[in-house]
Amino acid sequence: MSSALAPLLEADGLAVQIGERWICCDLSLRLMPGERLVLLGPNGAGKTTLLHTLAGLREAQRGEVRLQGRPLTDWPGRELAQVRGVQPQSQPDWFSATVMETALVGRHPHLGRWAWESGDDMRIANEALACMGLDHMVERNILTLSGGERQRLAIASLLAQRPALYLLDEPLSHLDLHYQMAVLAHFSALARAGAGVAMVLHDLNLAARFADHVVLLDGTGKMVSGTADEVLQADVLSAAFGHPLRRHVIEGRVAFLVE
Template sequence: MSAHPTLLEADALAVQIGERWICCDLSMRIAAGERLVLLGPNGAGKTTLLHTLAGLREAQRGSVRLLGRALADWPARELACERGVLPQRQPDWFSATVMETALVGRHPHLGRWAWEGPEDMRIATESLTRMGLEKMPERNILALSGGERQRLAIASLLAQQPALYLLDEPLSHLDLHYQMVVLDHFTRLARAGAGVVAVLHDLNLAARFADHVVLLDGHGHMVSGTADTVLRADVLSAAFGHPIRRHVIDGQVAFLLD
């Protein structure tokens, strides 16, 4: 049992898409300082589960609470101050600069008619710097590469400064360097007291990052627990339908396909 306060908790959660169950009877807790990874094959329902944990869709059964309070009981603006969501895709309907987009993350902290002040600019600038975008604040977002746009979305989320981060494929479009930059930064945020829930695809990066794992197999079955108990060769092989071997190299867990 963690000594840190519980940020996110799900009790007897059951999630369904159409006639297909994503998971049944999921109960879990994420405390401040902990990192949870959602794993599973394509189409297993990782995004759907993440959206349910974020309060963006209703569960068929069970409950989700943030800081001990049901998600449905949170006013939208208060909820946005405590939990931030990184969507899988970043649709850009309008032209805007990199800085303007980063500042969107500050909106939950502003009054109804307030404008961004020096402190908001400082936080947004720091967030851009974290993601290596500090030299392009005036760049039009429509001129960004896929990787740059993904890093900007993460920077905007960092500017939001929530207690809980829910990340849907945060490493999408990123090269190896920035994959590690992103994972290392969210690890630092967790060590500073944030909670992180992330959908990942790479088993080796998940092993490097996760404290806890929820593994979906796409057929309604689920395994949930600490990284050590879930990230086992037999469990992963069954979920992904392919033989997987687990090795420990220089103290780091690595997975190879047979």
């Protein structure tokens, strides 16, 4: 990757705390356009909290997060939403809406205050739905969707937003194996096209396959951050997860097995 490119996302000396418990201290990272960052750690380690801090949804106790070289705190909300997209863990459906109406929510940051969606917005939303295999149910009520369909719709809405940076909190929840691989492959393709992707994952083998960089939290405030090859080592992961793991290379791919 060219050194002339500016980092898309940066964290400098980031310290994040929940109550009396530190999630991480002195985290510094740089995510360039075209790179994928995975946040790993046991349940309750603070992965979602860290992702929300990187997204600007909560304040850090110390340090600074920058998007395209500009502090997140300096970004107006609508402008930030055009560049940074966030997919949360769950999407509560308070109101009835169609699949297409929900996908079009991703276009709202790009519309004027009183503007309606254009034909181009409809096309972009339909392309996003097609990516997630939902283009045949555009008139379906979202309250009738399964958990997996609703998760794919949330991802489609994010794809319709077309940000430069995607922040995904457990994007594989409720998805079967086919769609897990399809989702990760699609975001990898977006990264190859120049986007930045940061996501919370639980599967170590998928992280080994799809991550360029990893931040590993252990839930006690300790943290390991670096390239995937540096962090995804059996001793490092065993210490963080409290269970022995073995690292194998099978047909050129890294795989972890539980002892």
